[in-house]
Amino acid sequence: MSAYKNSVCFNEARRVAIFGGTHGNEMSGVTLVNLWVKNSAEIQRKGVETKPFIANPKAVEKCTRYVDTDLNRAFSPENLSAPGGDDLPYEVQRAQEINRIFGPKGSPEAYDVIFDLHNTTSNMGCTLILESSKDHFNLQMMNYIKKAITPASCLVLLNEHPLLKYSTSRSVAKHPVGLEVGPQPQGVLRSNIFEAMRVILKHALDFIELFNEGPVCNTLETLLAEMEYKFIGMEFPPCTVEVFWVSERIDYPRDANGNIIAMVHPNLQDCDWEPLNPGDPMFQTFDGKTIHYQGSGTVYPTFINEAAYYEKQQAFVTTRRETLVASAIRKA
Ligand SMILES: CC(=O)N[C@@H](CC(=O)O)C(=O)O
Numbered sequence: 001m002s003a004y005k006n007s008v009c010f011n012e013a014r015r016v017a018i019f020g021g022t023h024g025n026e027m028s029g030v031t032l033v034n035l036w037v038k039n040s041a042e043i044q045r046k047g048v049e050t051k052p053f054i055a056n057p058k059a060v061e062k063c064t065r066y067v068d069t070d071l072n073r074a075f076s077p078e079n080l081s082a083p084g085g086d087d088l089p090y091e092v093q094r095a096q097e098i099n100r101i102f103g104p105k106g107s108p109e110a111y112d113v114i115f116d117l118h119n120t121t122s123n124m125g126c127t128l129i130l131e132s133s134k135d136h137f138n139l140q141m142m143n144y145i146k147k148a149i150t151p152a153s154c155l156v157l158l159n160e161h162p163l164l165k166y167s168t169s170r171s172v173a174k175h176p177v178g179l180e181v182g183p184q185p186q187g188v189l190r191s192n193i194f195e196a197m198r199v200i201l202k203h204a205l206d207f208i209e210l211f212n213e214g215p216v217c218n219t220l221e222t223l224l225a226e227m228e229y230k231f232i233g234m235e236f237p238p239c240t241v242e243v244f245w246v247s248e249r250i251d252y253p254r255d256a257n258g259n260i261i262a263m264v265h266p267n268l269q270d271c272d273w274e275p276l277n278p279g280d281p282m283f284q285t286f287d288g289k290t291i292h293y294q295g296s297g298t299v300y301p302t303f304i305n306e307a308a309y310y311e312k313q314q315a316f317v318t319t320r321r322e323t324l325v326a327s328a329i330r331k332a
């Protein structure tokens, strides 16, 4: 028996959503969610209501990232409260609708967890994307998933940055979790990527069930129940989680007219998560010149040459590797 005196308490996660098709051309999430809409047995867990949901049906129909504007940037307070109804861009209308169904964002009525399924053209493997270093529920979930999928691996990208953070679809939930798996071209399904995503989600849902069935925050009642081993669920003791913390956005080199004049260097292409040191090759110009990384220390690039980011003037992002401590958690 173990009772962690400093457990952080969270409400049970009773309402969970799985979003596919936030981007309509990222086919693993679209396909899995469509499958689960037809038959949700695989995603149901005891005591949890899990709703599979196609976030951007118009974009899915057209197999495009978005119709008017990127849905995964649309959940700002301004957009969510914008008047205008039918005159608003489609994705802003859709964001308001999603906020009504799964939110309101930031309120006690909001869904507990939203998993948002994405694919990348970058060679990132399985990546979980978090938005807060202080959400100990999510950090514990990351630790659980990483252990459960061993020897396969799954890295955590922490998108917590004053300028680079954006207003995601999943941000409507109390605990937003992005799941980014690649490489997979836009509009294409690859079985390995599809299966990897499915496995991560299985473990994520198992975690939620175990948390809900686990011991409650310390009370005399809990201690007595614990002595009788009454819990089916698990204890979640303090742990550490390695994360890659978003640090800088790097654009392609451009000429005075804004046209791209170089490509990701072959030494960097497909090397997501590998250390990039000052002086390492970063871009290769069309006439064969190498442009080197000029930062001050080692960084870990990711989203290298992501197709959807050309329009966002981003060739890759740099991250710094850090170890976060997650407190013990219990249900309130
Ligand atoms: C390639 C891609 O769409 N990535 C996602 C990452 C995320 O969900 O945070 C996006 O830019 O919205």
Ligand SMILES: [Zn+2]
Binding pocket: 022, 023, 026, 117, 118, 119
């Ligand atoms: Zn996406």
